[in-house]
Amino acid sequence: MSVHTRGRLIEAAKKIFSEKGFYNAQISHIIDEAGVARGTFYLYFKSKEEIFREILKEVVEELRDRIRVIDLSRDPIDQVRENIERVLSLALEERELARIVLQRNCDPELFAITNEFFEEVCDLIRESLDKGITLGIIRPCDTEVVARGIMGALKEIIIGLLDREDVDVRKVAEEIIRFGTRGVWSE
Amino acid sequence: MSVHTRGRLIEAAKKIFSEKGFYNAQISHIIDEAGVARGTFYLYFKSKEEIFREILKEVVEELRDRIRVIDLSRDPIDQVRENIERVLSLALEERELARIVLQRNCDPELFAITNEFFEEVCDLIRESLDKGITLGIIRPCDTEVVARGIMGALKEIIIGLLDREDVDVRKVAEEIIRFGTRGVWSE
Amino acid sequence: MSVHTRGRLIEAAKKIFSEKGFYNAQISHIIDEAGVARGTFYLYFKSKEEIFREILKEVVEELRDRIRVIDLSRDPIDQVRENIERVLSLALEERELARIVLQRNCDPELFAITNEFFEEVCDLIRESLDKGITLGIIRPCDTEVVARGIMGALKEIIIGLLDREDVDVRKVAEEIIRFGTRGVWSE
Amino acid sequence: MSVHTRGRLIEAAKKIFSEKGFYNAQISHIIDEAGVARGTFYLYFKSKEEIFREILKEVVEELRDRIRVIDLSRDPIDQVRENIERVLSLALEERELARIVLQRNCDPELFAITNEFFEEVCDLIRESLDKGITLGIIRPCDTEVVARGIMGALKEIIIGLLDREDVDVRKVAEEIIRFGTRGVWSE
DNA sequence: AATGAATGAGTGTTCATTCAT
DNA sequence: TATGAATGAACACTCATTCAT
Incomplete structure (x- = not known):
């Protein structure tokens, strides 16, 4: 072979x-x-399906590697920023992969892999939010809803970046964080 | 006929x-x-494609009806809230449709309809944000990025609701607005 | 349909x-x-296999119809002769079918149908022989072996007839019976 | 090599x-x-076909060796018995080969080798029968039909033996001869 | 003498679409 | 207006065979 x-x-x-x-x-x-x-x-x-699965698995693995659990020894926002930057970088380095992963196809079996991953990410975000609320850093909210919102925002923003040539990962990450933490409201 | x-x-x-x-x-x-x-x-x-298109068109039409441009005679947040509530209601009344619209399939032609619509929504959000910034209601930001984020958040939150039975549209809408306006940051 | x-x-x-x-x-x-x-x-x-199965089943059914159990109210040899004549006639009327059935192919599943049938025929012959021995009509012998021999003889003889145009079913049947009952030995 | x-x-x-x-x-x-x-x-x-041919040829050769023409200096029945015993022994020693040879497959070309051989055997049997008739040992009969019958009987009996462990070659050969010479008729 | 990666013609099966009734 | 039998282009997958090493 x-x-x-x-x-x-x-x-x-x-x-x-x-x-x-x-x-x-x-x-x-x-x-x-x-x-x-x-x-x-x-x-x-073995089949068309298998190579597709294989590719999905690889990306998910790579993505998992880039997302690290926040620990309390450092500024959590910095860590979130780093996570976002790493994910954005991967998406922009491997735009084809990003497109594949962010496409929702219908065959339930085929997308179990990515769906599972996105559920994991969602859970991770939710847990982080819950922890933040306990610590008083995050305001109380329906973390179920907000976590999905954050993930959705990330996905859609990444999709939007895939067709651009000149993306400043730092700036975008900063923008995402500001939006996520303080919303769009002035003051 | x-x-x-x-x-x-x-x-x-x-x-x-x-x-x-x-x-x-x-x-x-x-x-x-x-x-x-x-x-x-x-x-x-005429074809499988045509009935699919037809269905997509219908939903998009219905959605367009439910999203109304914000005017300055009333509290803009109330108007945003009403828009969100109307969209959520539609999604929950017609869950099958929602699933279809929110699925990203790959054939570029087939999804032009929904993609176009989502681009419109995105533009609408962006324009609203831009207007808000001018008025000093919205803090200055990369509205391109933030608009996509808002749309992505909405889409993903709706997807998350489709499998639930007991959804309180008001509460979820409120949660979305709070997240969108003030983010998750405490204080 | x-x-x-x-x-x-x-x-x-x-x-x-x-x-x-x-x-x-x-x-x-x-x-x-x-x-x-x-x-x-x-x-x-549903598949190439299915139509093949279908055909085999039909022939086996038809064959089963043509082979009748010997009863003791009439001369058993006459009844055997009639069975043989009916089978020979079928084979000659439907030579294509005969060829298919008499071909031994390897796929065990596919040929279960005909194999089962031939086992049945073998059992039937053996039982008839056993009964005949009890009645003193048939000489004592290893009916297991002899039954297979009779069936093999029939099959091969039929194969031999399939390429001939001018077959006298009566004569051949008579020949088979004489061979089966008295062998080739003179006197 | x-x-x-x-x-x-x-x-x-x-x-x-x-x-x-x-x-x-x-x-x-x-x-x-x-x-x-x-x-x-x-x-x-050279090909899958060639190795198959090769194998068939080997068996046919071996079989040919084991079948000897009856000469009139000794009891012909003894010679037939010896022929049968030699063939049975080969089949039981090399059951795999026997299975291959006795399977009728459809590709006419591929089975020319075994078919030819079986035709030879058939001819041999027929000639022996004809000779026997002239000598008055064999009763007059349609030797064409009877020869095929004898060969078919032999083939089928051998197939029947291939799955058994405890085969007494002598006994089976004897049974075959008795069946062939005197049939199943009592007295 | 042996290897095993690469080849590509061949074939069973699917399914959107047509059309005579 | 409705039917459903018939169509055939399209495609995934197999496996005997080749050939560079």
């Missing part, structure tokens, strides 16, 4: 899936993009 | 599309659900 | 399967022979 | 072909069984 060929296939699949989505992506597209024969594809992946 | 038959097909399609998404939905599913013959479907809709 | 089309497909499949066997038979061959479109095939049969 | 490797491949192929038949047997199965690389297979055999 050649790691090289596998890599080519993964890269090709990322591109095709992000351009066309799962259902419109064809094996032909992927192998043409990879410059590889039909049979070769099935040497490395 | 029987309005009745057309209606049955639309209702069936809403259900099927929301359950299975566009690609996994089959004409067979829709006509079985509607209790109508295969050929009958094509008397009313 | 048109009985006509289904019939055309069955007839075509019989021909193709008997000419090429299960594995070399292609759906294309069958639908070309039937003068029907690809999709039509799958309207009537 | 290593005789060892070739041998391993032949043995593996015998096993796989007898278990799965020609069409369901895959090169992968054979090389896995033989513990040999893919390319190695094609060093020794």
Whole structure:
């Protein structure tokens, strides 16, 4: 098994899936993009579904790595900022992956992987909020609702960035944090 | 042309599309659900795509109706609250539709309709923010980013509500507004 | 569902399967022979396997009908002769079917149907022999072995007839019976 | 060319072909069984068909060796018995081979080898019968039909033995001869 | 002599769409 | 207006075979 060929296939699949989505992506597209024969594809992946799963898993793993639990030894806002910056950077480095992950497709099985991940993120945010409320840093609120809101905001903002060339990660992260912490209200 | 038959097909399609998404939905599913013959479907809709488009258009229309431009004669926050409540109500009355609209599928053509709509909403929010900044009500910020954030938050919160039975629209709307205006920061 | 089309497909499949066997038979061959479109095939049969099964079942049923248990009110040899004549006639009327049934293919599942049937026939012969021995009509022997021998003889003889045009069923049946009852030994 | 490797491949192929038949047997199965690389297979055999042919040829050769023409210097029945015993022994020593040879597959080309052989055997039997009739040992009969019957009986009986562990070759051979010469009729 | 990665023709199956009744 | 049998383009996947190392 050649790691090289596998890599080519993964890269090709990322591109095709992000351009066309799962259902419109064809094996032909992927192998043409990879410059590889039909049979070769099935040497490395059992099915179209499998390579898709594989890609999703990789991104989720990478994303998980970039999101770190906030500890109380340092300024929590700094840590949130760092998390956001790391996630934004990944999304911008690997725009194709980002597109794939942020697409909601319908097949429930296929998206279990990302959905699970997003649920995890949501839980993490909620727990952080709850902890913040106890500590008096965060104002009391329905953390269930707010956590989803924060995640949704992040996702949509990232989608918006994917087509831009000149993104200042720091600035955007700062903007997100300000919006999240103080809202849009003046004063 | 029987309005009745057309209606049955639309209702069936809403259900099927929301359950299975566009690609996994089959004409067979829709006509079985509607209790109508295969050929009958094509008397009313040119293609699977067309009925999907039709449904999307209807929702978008309905949504557009529920979102009203803020005027300065009344408390803008009240007007935002009313907009949010109306949208939430629609989503909860027609959960199937909501699911369809909030699913991002990949075929760029198919989702032009909803995407366009969401872009409109985004623009509306941005303009409102810009106006608010001029008036000194809203703090200066990158309205491009913040507008997307607000929309994303709304979308994700709605998705989160779709599986719940006991939703208090007022409370959730209030929570959203508080989050949007003042963020999560205490004090 | 048109009985006509289904019939055309069955007839075509019989021909193709008997000419090429299960594995070399292609759906294309069958639908070309039937003068029907690809999709039509799958309207009537779930798979290539299913139509094959269907055909086998039909023959086995027909064969079962033609083999009747010997009763003691009449000359048993006459009854055996009639059984053999009926089976030979079927084989000669439906040579394609005969070829299919008498082909031993390897897929164990696919041939369970005919194998079961042949086991039944074998059991029937053995039981008849056992009864005959008790009655003193049949000489004592290892009925297990002899029953298989009789069935094998029948099968092979039928195979030999399938390519001939001018078969006198009566004569052949008589020959089989004489061979089975008295062997080849002179006197 | 290593005789060892070739041998391993032949043995593996015998096993796989007898278990799965020609069409369901895959090169992968054979090389896995033989513990040999893919390319190695094609060093020794031009194709899947060739190794199958090779195996068939070997068996047919071996079988031919075991069947000897009856000469009139000794009791012909003894010679027939010896022939049968030798064939039975081979079948029981090499059950896999026996299964392969006795399976009728459909591809006409592939089975030409065994079919030819069986035709030869048939001819041999018929000639022996004809000779016997002239000598007055065998009763007059349609030797064409009877010869096929004898061969079919033998084949089917052998198939029946392949799954048994405790076969007494002498006894079975005796049973076959008695059945062939005197039939099942008492007295 | 042996390897195993790569190949690509071949085939069963699906499903949106058409059209004669 | 409604039916449902028929269509056929499209596609995922298989597996015998090749060839560079």
